[in-house]
Amino acid sequence: MAVYEVGKYRNVVLVGHGGSGKTSLAEAMLHKAGVTNRLGSTADKTSILDVTDEAKEKGGSTDSAVCYLAHKGHHVNIVDTPGTAAFAGPAIGGLIAADTAIVVVSASSGIEVNTRKMFERAKKYGIGLAIVVSKIDAPNVNLEEVLGNLRSVFGNECVPVTLPTGSGKSVIDCLTNESGAADIFDVGEAHTGVLEAIVSVDDAMMEKYLGGEVSKDEALATAPKAVAAQTFIPTFFVNSRAEIGIAELLDAIVGLFPSPLQAKRRVMVDDGHETPVDPTGADFVGQIFKVSSDPKTGIKYLGLRCLSGKLTHDMSIKTVADRKGFRPGQLQRLLGAEHKEVEAGVSGDIVSLAKLDLHVGDVVFTNKGGTIEKPPIPAPMFPLALESKSRGDEDKIAQAIRRYTDEDPCLRLERTQAGEMVLRGLDDTHVRTILNRLKHYFKLEVLTKTPKIPYRETIAGRADNIEYTHKKQTGGAGQYAKIVINVLPAQRGEGYEFVDKIFGGAIDQQFRPSVDKGIRAQMAEGVIAGYPVVDVKVELIDGKTHPVDSKDIAFQIAGRQAFKEGFMKAKPILLEPIVNLEVTVPADKVGDIQGDIASRRGRPVGQDVLPGGLAVIKAQIPLGEVMDYNSRLSSISGGQGSFSIEESHYEPVPGNVQQQVIEQHKKEVEAARE
Numbered sequence: 145m146a147v148y149e150v151g152k153y154r155n156v157v158l159v160g161h162g163g164s165g166k167t168s169l170a171e172a173m174l175h176k177a178g179v180t181n182r183l184g185s186t187a188d189k190t191s192i193l194d195v196t197d198e199a200k201e202k203g204g205s206t207d208s209a210v211c212y213l214a215h216k217g218h219h220v221n222i223v224d225t226p227g228t229a230a231f232a233g234p235a236i237g238g239l240i241a242a243d244t245a246i247v248v249v250s251a252s253s254g255i256e257v258n259t260r261k262m263f264e265r266a267k268k269y270g271i272g273l274a275i276v277v278s279k280i281d282a283p284n285v286n287l288e289e290v291l292g293n294l295r296s297v298f299g300n301e302c303v304p305v306t307l308p309t310g311s312g313k314s315v316i317d318c319l320t321n322e323s324g325a326a327d328i329f330d331v332g333e334a335h336t337g338v339l340e341a342i343v344s345v346d347d348a349m350m351e352k353y354l355g356g357e358v359s360k361d362e363a364l365a366t367a368p369k370a371v372a373a374q375t376f377i378p379t380f381f382v383n384s385r386a387e388i389g390i391a392e393l394l395d396a397i398v399g400l401f402p403s404p405l406q407a408k409r410r411v412m413v414d415d416g417h418e419t420p421v422d423p424t425g426a427d428f429v430g431q432i433f434k435v436s437s438d439p440k441t442g443i444k445y446l447g448l449r450c451l452s453g454k455l456t457h458d459m460s461i462k463t464v465a466d467r468k469g470f471r472p473g474q475l476q477r478l479l480g481a482e483h484k485e486v487e488a489g490v491s492g493d494i495v496s497l498a499k500l501d502l503h504v505g506d507v508v509f510t511n512k513g514g515t516i517e518k519p520p521i522p523a524p525m526f527p528l529a530l531e532s533k534s535r536g537d538e539d540k541i542a543q544a545i546r547r548y549t550d551e552d553p554c555l556r557l558e559r560t561q562a563g564e565m566v567l568r569g570l571d572d573t574h575v576r577t578i579l580n581r582l583k584h585y586f587k588l589e590v591l592t593k594t595p596k597i598p599y600r601e602t603i604a605g606r607a608d609n610i611e612y613t614h615k616k617q618t619g620g621a622g623q624y625a626k627i628v629i630n631v632l633p634a635q636r637g638e639g640y641e642f643v644d645k646i647f648g649g650a651i652d653q654q655f656r657p658s659v660d661k662g663i664r665a666q667m668a669e670g671v672i673a674g675y676p677v678v679d680v681k682v683e684l685i686d687g688k689t690h691p692v693d694s695k696d697i698a699f700q701i702a703g704r705q706a707f708k709e710g711f712m713k714a715k716p717i718l719l720e721p722i723v724n725l726e727v728t729v730p731a732d733k734v735g736d737i738q739g740d741i742a743s744r745r746g747r748p749v750g751q752d753v754l755p756g757g758l759a760v761i762k763a764q765i766p767l768g769e770v771m772d773y774n775s776r777l778s779s780i781s782g783g784q785g786s787f788s789i790e791e792s793h794y795e796p797v798p799g800n801v802q803q804q805v806i807e808q809h810k811k812e813v814e815a816a817r818e
């Protein structure tokens with residue numbers, strides 16, 4: 145296999161809503177470039193990228209897939225990603241691999257929610273952007289309108305590099321052609337648009353252009369810089385099924401898209417020092433963008449973007465968590481499910497490692513290292529509490545789920561305060577897909593229920609001079625501790641602070657941490673309703689030590705008891721999680737959605753109108769009120785809505801809710817005693 149110079153690599157990631165045509169586009173590129181000798185199709189399940197039973201069953205990718213092709217002396221790596229909101233984790237990871245994100249928009253469905261989200265994520269992350277309008281052959285499409293919508297939503301930086309012509313039977317390249325026939329828009333206008341977008345990256349070029357002196361070659365040479373800077377978002381039209389517009393897209397990928405030398409520089413951060421990673425540097429640096437285990441063998445494969453230097457199997461690599469170093473093992477190149485051994489991972493390329501305990505975003509290096517920014521990953525807010533159908537399977541379930549939480553940064557498993565095993569994902573589909581895998585691959589059956597809301601306890605007032613004496617001095621070894629504390633509220637989010645305010649030796653130095661320890665234990669258990677206590681400050685102001693009977697445990701107990709007493713006297717309150725809710729629905733449903741949000745203690749934050757008769761409603765709302773939002777939105781919007789929730793902050797609950805939660809807790813405590 146040829147080894148290329150770093151400037152000859154192109155790394156692209158395909159993103160966009162589920163069903164927009166990403167996998168079909170990748171298959172068309174592979175076929176056009178001669179990698180496959182038959183055009184793979186997701187519709188008839190012959191795709192080499194959607195290979196798992198799950199992808200075939202669901203008719204859509206649930207994980208990212210890597211493939212590559214050679215075109216005109218260049219090596220192009222392509223990362224295909226899942227488009228459903230549920231699998232945003234692997235899709236976001238894919239951005240790490242790429243220098244340009246190709247946003248795929250279906251001509252028949254227009255710009256859908258996840259397309260917009262992934263575009264925004266890629267833009268913010270700072271890699272180059274391009275748009276492919278797919279399915280130009282679909283019935284009743286209005287390409288003129290699609291292009292108009294793209295420009296109004298994603299900006300006028302979107303300029304067509306190709307336009308459909310001959311009723312979609314081919315496309316015309318508007319960079320080399322200054323005029324010609326196109327089905328929509330105007331070739332001359334598009335040509336000017338492309339040139340203007342390119343020269344706008346650079347003041348000197350712009351001036352030159354306005355003076356009429358920029359040659360086509362100069363513009364071409366500047367294009368990758370403009371794509372990398374996001375001032376030029378090249379836009380293409382394709383029909384992947386008939387492979388129309390694919391050759392032109394491949395030409396553009398090698399001709400207009402940035403090489404690793406021209407792309408966004410990744411920045412290594414070590415101990416506060418920032419160093420841009422030099423793609424021509426000698427030492428190896430790479431970043432993990434994908435973790436997936438083979439569903440059948442369970443072997444874990446990791447996708448690694450090589451950012452500098454060269455990695456071979458006999459080297460020792462390190463991470464910030466493991467600076468001792470370990471062997472990378474065999475290096476491979478992935479083509480869907482197929483693996484081919486390669487000698488080295490060189491700067492600018494993508495390779496695969498196996499069986500290493502690494503996660504998406506981890507940086508591996510051979511000499512100097514640190515961390516590298518990864519795209520923001522949404523916190524999973526959709527929880528389900530899990531129970532095993534047969535007793536004793538809990539550990540097996542947790543172990544099996546670990547495999548998936550290792551792979552997907554948007555999936556978390558936790559054991560809650562209330563003793564529940566809770567799996568958190570981005571939405572219902574996400575969590576249920578994982579449970580299906582447990583059944584399918586591990587033969588584990590799981591029961592689910594709505595988990596408890598993660599309330600927290602805190603105080604609104606203060607309590608001073610709380611005195612507590614713990615004394616047990618009858619028979620055997622005695623226990624003695626006396627303490628005096630003040631309990632004060634802290635700012636929201638400040639956590640807990642223990643302040644030792646004792647002058648002199650009222651309490652021996654060695655026992656003061658015991659008081660702290662006792663308080664922490666009580667905080668974890670909660671005081672009023674069994675939820676962890678946050679945002680309090682405790683001052684230890686006085687006390688007494690007994691020369692013989694004072695011991696660690698006695699001061700811990702005194703700490704716990706004094707804290708409980710002080711907490712109860714300091715206006716205890718319950719905090720609830722508030723989330724940012726974003727709902728996309730047809731514009732005529734806005735009133736119903738807002739009414740529902742208002743009736744659930746939600747506060748509107750904003751509203752946007754999207755092309756295609758859609759509206760986005762943003763609100764802040766208590767998590768407890770949206771635990772069932774999946775089904776509610778579906779009934780309000782007749783199945784036409786979508787939503788996301790993200791963690792925001794904690795706020796006090798209304799008095800009546802607090803009363804209910806405390807009552808509920810009392811009942812549970814009593815039930816547990818019986």
Ligand SMILES: Nc1nc2c(ncn2[C@@H]2O[C@H](COP(=O)(O)OP(=O)(O)O)[C@@H](O)[C@H]2O)c(=O)[nH]1
Nearest residue numbers: 162163164165166167168186187279383384385
């Ligand atoms: N007519 C037409 N159908 C397409 C085209 N591209 C994809 N499709 C179909 O759209 C559906 C979804 O495509 P797929 O590539 O799986 O979408 P993905 O979820 O974005 O990967 C499949 O049935 C494809 O056959 C295209 O250019 N033209």
Ligand SMILES: [Mg+2]
Nearest residue numbers: 166167204205
């Ligand atoms: Mg797909």
